[in-house]
Amino acid sequence: MNALLPPSLVEHSEAEALFRFETGAPDAVRAALGMNATRIGDAVVLSMREDPTRFWSKALGFGRTAPVTAGLIGEVCDFYRAEGTPQAVLQLAPSVIPGDWAEICRREGITAQSSWVKLVGVVDELVANADASDRRPPAGVRVTPLEPGDAARWASVMMRAFGMPETHYAQMAAASAGQPGWYPYAAWLDGEIVGTGTMYVAEETAQLFAGAVLPHARNRGGQTELLAARARMAQKLGCRWLVAETGAETGGSHNPSLHNMLRLGFRTAYERRNWTWQPVTPASA
Template sequence: MNTPVPPSVAEQSEAEALFRFETGAPESVRTALGMNATRIGGAVVLSMRNDPTRFWSKALGLGVTGAVTAELIREVCDFYRAERTPQAVLQIAPAFLPEDWDAICESEGITAGSSWAKLVGTTEDLVARADALDVPPDGITVAPLEARHAAEWGSVMMRAFGMPEEHYGELSASTATQPGWHPFAAWLDGEIVGTGTLHVHGDTAQMFAGAVLPHARNRGGQTALLAARVRAARDLGCRFLVAETGTETPGTRNPSLHNMFRLGFQVAYERRNWTWQPSPDAA
């Protein structure tokens, strides 16, 4: 499918957002979770050694500024070995996978996992779609997050994604007042029930951490969070928006995917999650 955003822009948008999200954490959180990060070959490489979710150790942006080679992947994996990372995910746009990728995977102990959909759109088109929908959510209001509610917002984000609140809530909350981030909250009966933030890199805005607590779902809250951030991207002068969510497998339905379709996002490509783990005999 032809989309307005090339893979290099879409991948870099996500990579920079996650790099800022993790490296901006308070030092106490970074120590508790065993966090470290680096840049290798133009990509961001993130490690969270003490992460029971096995979600946050990722290498992103591979192939954006240079070819993906066996040497590059070895350097990335060496970083994870040095950090004693129990598992990491390499996320590479299909357009950047080299012909010898299978051999690289076999050499480094990398296996294929689930797939994500990379979604993109122009701000102009997405704002027009949001304005055309203009269906108010049922009892939910969405507004920019006030700094005094950052701790509650960070906790809700982790609960909505089924992740631990300890340390992770503070990790999320710390972004609320950092430059480049534009957080929003969904409210129901005086409590925050949904989160979503926007990270701006150049003229591209990255959708990040959009989720609603189970008891407040099916009220239009997530769509309202998407629409609010689309309009914020316009006001910030961004030309493009980028987002990711899980692909649907036979017999499953991802409501987040369909909410983004409703707003006019297009699937640019599906991207495999490539899982690295240290060899059993690694020191």
């Protein structure tokens, strides 16, 4: 396990960024998507009842100051039941999963799914690698800080790059661009926004978020340049660490995002399982 940051801080970084991203959505968007959020113990618990992607209802950030218990997970699942959430993902670092986790999962209707890789980078090292004379420059792609007038286009590209609906979701993303602590960037090709990436900064840690490039503009170095631009900004802001996550490779699969981050100098902290909750009647203890 990477010792740059303890898992509790790695998880907290992502949890706070996602909490701010979702709760910062306009009221009309929150109403249309059936959004609600709370904090239970250390965790942020996010519900999006009318989300056809089943991506945005998540509970994460567990175990920073107190252990994960059956009672805590029960409260999280009770929140989702009360919200009428059709499905949610619980994300816990391996180090905080309790010994009775299998029993908790059986009782609450939680099942194991895919895994993500959590990565941490030392900002100064990442910037040095990004500015190294032998690094290949992007092919025709330039990356700039996002101008306010481009927020709607940028948000639309973000959703298309991730294969998500634009209606409501793009408005949520665009709203983040003007909020404190967020530093959004756009990748351009021939005058068109073709890639997105943003970053949420809290004290000495910066959380990477929503880095993606449209299919027709991939394999030009745009995603790496988005990483480099945010690392440089993190350095200017006095951050020491960058935190990121992406899908784990399984069964011979290849994740270019993971390799782009590793080449720039990110280090794997750990793999984290996604645990899916669905509303079943809790099993008796």
